Structures are given as C-alpha cells and as structure tokens.
Amino acid sequence: MEGGCHSRTGNGRRPAEQRAWHPASLLGRLDRADRDRLLALGTRVPHPADQVLLREAEHTDHVLVLLQGLVKVTGHADDDREALLAVRVRGDLLGELAALDGQPRSATVTTCGPVVTQVVTRTAFLACLRDRPRIAHAVNEAVVAKLRAATTHRVNFIGCDAATRLARVLHHLAMTYGERDGDGAVIRWPITQPELATMAGASEPSVQKALRRLRAEGVVTTGYRSIRVEGLARLRSIGYPDL
Incomplete structure (x- = not known):
C-alpha cells in the first residue's frame, strides 16, 4: 500500500x-x-x-x-x-x-x-x-x-495521412507512457501492428509501410514487446510538420 x-x-x-x-x-x-x-x-x-x-x-x-x-x-x-x-x-x-x-x-x-x-x-x-x-x-x-x-x-487525425497519424500516435505514447532517455524514449509494453493501426485510424498495410520508413530513417527501433523512439524531436517534426 x-x-x-x-x-x-x-x-x-x-x-x-x-x-x-x-x-x-x-x-x-x-x-x-x-x-x-x-x-x-x-x-x-x-x-x-x-x-x-x-x-x-x-x-x-x-x-x-x-x-x-x-x-x-x-x-x-x-x-x-x-x-x-x-x-x-x-x-x-x-x-x-x-x-x-x-x-x-x-x-x-x-x-x-x-x-x-x-x-x-x-x-x-x-x-x-x-x-x-x-x-x-x-x-x-x-x-x-x-x-x-x-x-x-x-x-x-482529420486530414492526415497514415504516416503522419502513426508518428503522432507513437509520439503521444512515448511522451505519456515511455521511459525517457534524453531525446529518446522506450515504450515497454506489447503493442501489435493491428493495434497501432486502430489507434492511428489507418489500414494495417499503411501502418506497416510507415513503420518500415521510420525504422529505415532511424527514428524508431522495435524489439521484443517494446518500441524505442530514437529521436522524439524528429518524430514530432514528422507528426506535426507545421509546428
């Protein structure tokens, strides 16, 4: 207690x-x-x-x-x-x-x-x-x-494409629930790609494509039951390009 x-x-x-x-x-x-x-x-x-x-x-x-x-x-x-x-x-x-x-x-x-x-x-x-x-x-x-x-x-999410929606979802999860480490954060709980798709309001193939791009650009890495955001500032700029 x-x-x-x-x-x-x-x-x-x-x-x-x-x-x-x-x-x-x-x-x-x-x-x-x-x-x-x-x-x-x-x-x-x-x-x-x-x-x-x-x-x-x-x-x-x-x-x-x-x-x-x-x-x-x-x-x-x-x-x-x-x-x-x-x-x-x-x-x-x-x-x-x-x-x-x-x-x-x-x-x-x-x-x-x-x-x-x-x-x-x-x-x-x-x-x-x-x-x-x-x-x-x-x-x-x-x-x-x-x-x-x-x-x-x-x-x-109004008027946003799948990649922008995914970036906003991941940024929100990292800032709210992630373990911060400088400009990075680790989300230590199992979230599936179908669950990411529903949170982003996008199709699963679209989210898979956007996630592959984020990994290729070094913005995020994925592991067993976790997602690590390597650069919160970079992820935010992708999700909110006009800010």
Whole structure:
C-alpha cells in the first residue's frame, strides 16, 4: 500500500507500487492522506498477462485502481474490429464510468503483462467520493482528462495521412507512457501492428509501410514487446510538420 512508502525490500529498493505515481494518474493527483484512504478500500488482486479485467457491455459496477503494470482499453468498431482506445498505467482508475452512472461497461480492459489492482465495490467507491471531496475532485479531473484526450485524438487525425497519424500516435505514447532517455524514449509494453493501426485510424498495410520508413530513417527501433523512439524531436517534426 502506498501508505508504507518508507519500507524497503531486501535489496534496499522500494516495492514497485511504492515508487512515484504517474502525475497524470488518479493516485498522482492525490496527496498522501487521500491516497491512503482510497487504497484502504477493497482488496488487492494480482492478475496474469492477457487477462480481461473489464468487458465491454457487461453489467458490473466495481472499480479498479491499477497498482502495478499496464493495461489496454479496447472497444469494438462498427465493422466488429477491435480498436485500441487507450493505455492505462499504474495509479490510474479503471471502470469509474459504470460505477458513476450504473450503465454497462463502455470498453474492455485487458492486462499487458502481470498487473496488480485494488478492487473496490461501487458502494465503497461512491461513499468515499461523498466523504472525501478532494478525491471526488481528482476523479472528476481524471475523467475530464480522458475525455479531452479522446477528443484531441480524433481532431488531430482529420486530414492526415497514415504516416503522419502513426508518428503522432507513437509520439503521444512515448511522451505519456515511455521511459525517457534524453531525446529518446522506450515504450515497454506489447503493442501489435493491428493495434497501432486502430489507434492511428489507418489500414494495417499503411501502418506497416510507415513503420518500415521510420525504422529505415532511424527514428524508431522495435524489439521484443517494446518500441524505442530514437529521436522524439524528429518524430514530432514528422507528426506535426507545421509546428
């Protein structure tokens, strides 16, 4: 639990879930007292890779706080293809819309590697929001941020070709979720070319061609379950040539 942030493992390191939370995540928006309050709710549960945590259209209303690992959020498009909508990192809240409005799940959440979540019932979650205004405010901010990101994603792709869209997707992923290293960044989670295609709103062959070009130009390199951006400035100039 985050409240034990001064403890260490046997090798002197902090446990993974006790390191700094991503500042844009829900837990990153909270002070220590409110984090401890939220993390005192529910039950901690480990999950293996490729496990569905929440399923689109199902009638469940609990929420999950992501303590370790990464998950992907997907939905079904009109042609029944699976579209990658977002990635969530440690500290993020999952499933809050169904808890807030009582409606079916709007998307599917699947683990990208082993993860740990805190499972909180709707009753406990809503009571916490009523009792802790600062937590309620942080949840509202997180929901609004997700909606703004979705809107920006759609607007940014109007009138762009596949190569530009891919560059913007990779730049966003690297800046938001990547491990920064100077002008480079590593995205350490498995993302397939079909998933990149759905995020870029382009066909898979078009994305494959654009990715080959980025590799040939030394802008990105791909490895096992990872993508490394060698030059963020160069990638940004490809994605946003008018800036």
